[in-house]
Amino acid sequence: MSDHKSETEDQSLFERDPADPKRKHINPVLKLALELGPLLVFFFANSKAEWMAEQFPMLASLGKPIFIASAAFMAATAIALTISWILLRSLPIMPILSAVVIFVFGAIGFWLHDEFFFKIKPTIINTMFGTILLGGLWFGRSLLGYVFDSAFQLDAEGWRKLTFRWGVYFLVMAVVNEVMWRNFSTDTWIAFKVWGNMPLSILFMLAQMPLMMRHALPEEAKDQA
Numbered sequence: 001m002s003d004h005k006s007e008t009e010d011q012s013l014f015e016r017d018p019a020d021p022k023r024k025h026i027n028p029v030l031k032l033a034l035e036l037g038p039l040l041v042f043f044f045a046n047s048k049a050e051w052m053a054e055q056f057p058m059l060a061s062l063g064k065p066i067f068i069a070s071a072a073f074m075a076a077t078a079i080a081l082t083i084s085w086i087l088l089r090s091l092p093i094m095p096i097l098s099a100v101v102i103f104v105f106g107a108i109g110f111w112l113h114d115e116f117f118f119k120i121k122p123t124i125i126n127t128m129f130g131t132i133l134l135g136g137l138w139f140g141r142s143l144l145g146y147v148f149d150s151a152f153q154l155d156a157e158g159w160r161k162l163t164f165r166w167g168v169y170f171l172v173m174a175v176v177n178e179v180m181w182r183n184f185s186t187d188t189w190i191a192f193k194v195w196g197n198m199p200l201s202i203l204f205m206l207a208q209m210p211l212m213m214r215h216a217l218p219e220e221a222k223d224q225a
Helices: 002-010 028-047 049-055 065-088 093-112 121-138 156-183 186-195 197-207 209-214 219-224
Strands: none
Touching (some): 121 156, 156 197
16 A cells, blocks of 8 residues: 555656656756757748648648648647656646647637737747746746756755746747737748747856856765755
8 A cells, every 4th residue: 555655656747846856857958859849840840831731731721831830839749748758757847838828829820720829829938937937936936947957956046046037038038029920021930939049048048157157066966966
């Protein structure tokens, strides 16, 4: 009976707290690929939508390239979450929240056949992430550790500061997405979504390295983690 209870306690639908010793980890590169892979699929599908429609005639019924790309994005997101579940037997919190928005607004977009719902998804997702991160700090939790703990080990103050900065960054990017899709063509918006968002995120992450170095745990603490 106790063994069964222990086994049940070891299982969790969502990933455990970063400080939880039972939390499972995967290669940071693989984790990054699972989280960014769907975005690359979206860009590729949009740029090759006509070719894909010729190869798979059923895709032509979806309409414009952005609809084909969004369908591929939704499929890639589902695959990435499935792989995460197979490897970890749990679901990553931030990507699953993103997936909920993707599927809800994607379904509405296909139903109404209106690309507006695809274009506001980044606004909704970034606003949601920013609100969640800053809201978590309000309740005393640094939720960013759920995303980056497999790559970095920081002290509590370091996670708090990094979480605040990323929370603000997500809110700024929500505003940037609104400016881009409302003032530029769909192709320009999609190009920025991949080749603008990603480099900006990388540059922002690199800008946080001094903070992360100041609050990095000592080697012995990393080993214990």
